[in-house]
Amino acid sequence: xxxxxxxxxxxxxxxxxxxxxxxxxxxxxxxxxxxxxxxxxxxxxxxxxxxxxxxxxxxxxxxxxxxxxxxxxxxxxxxxxxxxxxxxxxxxxxxxxxxxxxxxxxxxxxxxxxxxxxxxxxxxxxxxxxxxxxxxxxxxxxxxxxxxxxxxxxxxxxxxxxxxxxxxxxxxxxxxxxxxxxxxxxxxxxxxxxxxxxxxxxxxxxxxxxxxxxxxxxxxxxxxxxxxxxxxxxxxxxxxxxxxxxxxxxxxxxxxxxxxxxxxxxxxxxxxxxxxxxxxxxxxxxxxxxxxxxxxxxxxxxxxxxxxxxxxxxxxxxxxxxxxxxxxxxxx
Amino acid sequence: xxxxxxxxxxxxxxxxxxxxxxxxxxxxxxxxxxxxxxxxxxxxxxxxxxxxxxxxxxxxxxxxxxxxxxxxxxxxxxxxxxxxxxxxxxxxxxxxxxxxxxxxxxxxxxxxxxxxxxxxxxxxxxxxxxxxxxxxxxxxxxxxxxxxxxxxxxxxxxxxxxxxxxxxxxxxxxxxxxxxxxxxxxxxxxxxxxxxxxxxxxxxxxxxxxxxxxxxxxxxxxxxxxxxxxxxxxxxxxxxxxxxxxxxxxxxxxxxxxxxxxxxxxxxxxxxxxxxxxxxxxxxxxxxxxxxxxxxxxxxxxxxxxxxxxxxxxxxxxxxxxxxxxxxxxxx
Numbered sequence: 146x147x148x149x150x151x152x153x154x155x156x157x158x159x160x161x162x163x164x165x166x167x168x169x170x171x172x173x174x175x176x177x178x179x180x181x182x183x184x185x186x187x188x189x190x191x192x193x194x195x196x197x198x199x200x201x202x203x204x205x206x207x208x209x210x211x212x213x214x215x216x217x218x219x220x221x222x223x224x225x226x227x228x229x230x231x232x233x234x235x236x237x238x239x240x241x242x243x244x245x246x247x248x249x250x251x252x253x254x255x256x257x258x259x260x261x262x263x264x265x266x267x268x269x270x271x272x273x274x275x276x277x278x279x280x281x282x283x284x285x286x287x288x289x290x291x292x293x294x295x296x297x298x299x300x301x302x303x304x305x306x307x308x309x310x311x312x313x314x315x316x317x318x319x320x321x322x323x324x325x326x327x328x329x330x331x332x333x334x335x336x337x338x339x340x341x342x343x344x345x346x347x348x349x350x351x352x353x354x355x356x357x358x359x360x361x362x363x364x365x366x367x368x369x370x371x372x373x374x375x376x377x378x379x380x381x382x383x384x385x386x387x388x389x390x391x392x393x394x395x396x397x398x399x400x401x402x403x404x405x406x407x408x409x410x411x412x413x414x415x416x417x418x419x420x421x422x423x424x425x426x427x428x429x430x431x432x433x434x435x436x437x438x439x440x441x442x443x444x445x446x447x448x449x450x451x452x453x454x455x456x457x458x459x460x461x462x463x464x465x466x467x468x469x470x471x472x473x474x475x476x477x
Numbered sequence: 478x479x480x481x482x483x484x485x486x487x488x489x490x491x492x493x494x495x496x497x498x499x500x501x502x503x504x505x506x507x508x509x510x511x512x513x514x515x516x517x518x519x520x521x522x523x524x525x526x527x528x529x530x531x532x533x534x535x536x537x538x539x540x541x542x543x544x545x546x547x548x549x550x551x552x553x554x555x556x557x558x559x560x561x562x563x564x565x566x567x568x569x570x571x572x573x574x575x576x577x578x579x580x581x582x583x584x585x586x587x588x589x590x591x592x593x594x595x596x597x598x599x600x601x602x603x604x605x606x607x608x609x610x611x612x613x614x615x616x617x618x619x620x621x622x623x624x625x626x627x628x629x630x631x632x633x634x635x636x637x638x639x640x641x642x643x644x645x646x647x648x649x650x651x652x653x654x655x656x657x658x659x660x661x662x663x664x665x666x667x668x669x670x671x672x673x674x675x676x677x678x679x680x681x682x683x684x685x686x687x688x689x690x691x692x693x694x695x696x697x698x699x700x701x702x703x704x705x706x707x708x709x710x711x712x713x714x715x716x717x718x719x720x721x722x723x724x725x726x727x728x729x730x731x732x733x734x735x736x737x738x739x740x741x742x743x744x745x746x747x748x749x750x751x752x753x754x755x756x757x758x759x760x761x762x763x764x765x766x767x768x769x770x771x772x773x774x775x776x777x778x779x780x781x782x783x784x785x786x787x788x789x790x791x792x793x794x795x796x797x798x799x800x801x802x803x804x805x806x807x808x809x
Contacts, residue, residue, distance in 0.1 A: 274613070284796035286765060411497050414757030417754065423747075423750075470579065477789070
């Protein structure tokens with residue numbers, strides 16, 4: 146059987162993770178990379194074609210992808226790239242702006258349906274695996290309520306979005322933000338209280354900040370803790386560090402999270418379901434989930450399906466390289 | 478929209494749990510019960526038709542089920558009932574004899590396909606939710622290996638199969654068996670060792686036994702700890718108790734379990750995924766999972782699907798009563 150031909154669109158940390166993951170897949174092959182920065186990528190990747198993402202006629206003819214995995218960001222890249230690239234191939238992306246998912250779905254669904262392609266959107270671990278676990282908990286434990294917590298380990302979870310937000314503040318040269326779950330909040334959910342939380346009840350935020358020369362720490366602190374949405378609703382701790390301290394202390398992209406749901410099947414019989422994941426590298430984790438969805442996209446396309454899909458629309462067998470016989474015999 | 482018409486086949490603890498669960502479902506209604514012991518069930522259920530399971534012509538005409546939920550046992554009931562009842566309606570069952578799943582699938586698939594019905598088999602929490610979590614972990618964390626542990630809480634998990642096995646021993650009047658996970662084994666998996674366990678490395682067994690008058694405890698102990706498959710491979714503790722002590726101490730049907738899988742996305746970047754569930758009542762938990770699958774069976778049938786299915790074949794949306802718009806907006 147011929148392998149699923151995959152192209153990576155965008156070669157940052159997630160794109161690199163997709164490349165690593167594809168090496169482990171028995172039924173898929175990486176055929177090339179498309180990028181806005183062809184020259185930059187070519188310095189790093191010498192054994193594969195690297196083509197400009199803007200020249201769809203060229204890359205689609207030369208690389209003939211079954212699936213393009215979009216590894217760009219949700220803010221600027223994906224809302225534009227998803228509906229464009231699905232005209233040429235099936236796509237998979239990790240669009241993670243929760244509040245805009247319905248609108249993005251509509252736009253992508255129209256474009257992919259018109260093109261006769263499959264576009265799986267918003268996958269990774271949240272949205273993605275966590276979405277699936279929330280829906281399963283709701284379906285299998287009627288009346289339960291699912292909560293998501295992030296950063297349960299001692300160092301917390303690195304939030305790229307909040308780190309970026311810190312770096313937009315005047316006087317901040319570099320920064321990392323770690324999210325911490327509040328253990329007492331998790332225990333309240335586990336006890337079945339199904340509490341009404343405000344965001345600050347569930348998580349705290351820890352910032353490591355390198356000041357620009359001459360910046361006033363009190364002024365920077367004031368700006369951080371007052372930042373609407375990002376920090377104002379949270380108990381926020383700030384450590385001012387040197388660039389080399391930041392580099393030493395804040396290595397890699399660790400993250401972890403928990404979906405927890407509690408309910409009862411009858412008076413006196415409580416239920417609890419928890420899904421927990423811990424990722425040494427958040428972008429590599431996202432990459433592996435994207436790759437499993439690329440397999441699903443190819444299979445859905447082979448069945449002449451078209452339009453936009455999420456993880457909620459796809460049976461587990463579609464993600465797995467294993468045969469039906471093997472799954473029935475060893476995995477049920 | 479008309480509600481999904483459900484019939485319960487077999488009214489034991491799981492059947493009672495299905496009835497409770499159906500009361501919470503906005504889109505389903507219980508239309509009747511079919512049973513081998515109609516008179517027994519009628520004493521407990523006065524507000525619903527109760528018909529003999531053997532008279533398929535009568536119950537199928539009178540109850541007109543969209544789905545029959547089979548609540549019998551895997552040993553004697555389901556292998557016979559599944560292929561028979563699927564001739565008259567879509568079915569859902571919790572067949573849990575792991576080693577016979579491939580053969581049962583073949584038999585059920587042939588019968589359901591010929592009849593033009595959908596038969597979802599082997600659902601519940603294991604096989605069922607745990608099967609799904611094993612396959613997802615394998616797909617999303619290539620190279621990981623998933624392990625199942627049971628009875629993590631201090632009292633362990635009640636195993637009906639092992640309790641039944643104890644009661645077959647001469648000199649045993651009544652008994653309950655609790656399974657305990659070995660914490661060190663879980664920690665080895667969490668650390669990413671991916672160890673090769675024998676069954677006794679993962680679990681211990683704790684038995685509460687009421688002796689028959691005149692029975693010799695030493696002789697009963699010898700028979701229990703030597704029982705192949707059930708107890709011989711395990712570190713087994715036996716408590717001899719009175720019937721009233723057993724009744725007091727061993728209330729209800731609590732159970733819990735953990736699927737844990739560990740791997741790495743690249744050198745130095747470890748991953749861990751865990752699914753844990755805790756059920757105050759094991760049969761009620763199974764019942765709720767069966768009911769969500771009955772919804773899926775009705776939807777698959779409405780799409781003119783036919784044949785046998787497992788949880789691995791079904792998208793999460795099919796289990797949920799929520800609309801697509803609601804799922805996209807609030808659950809992704």
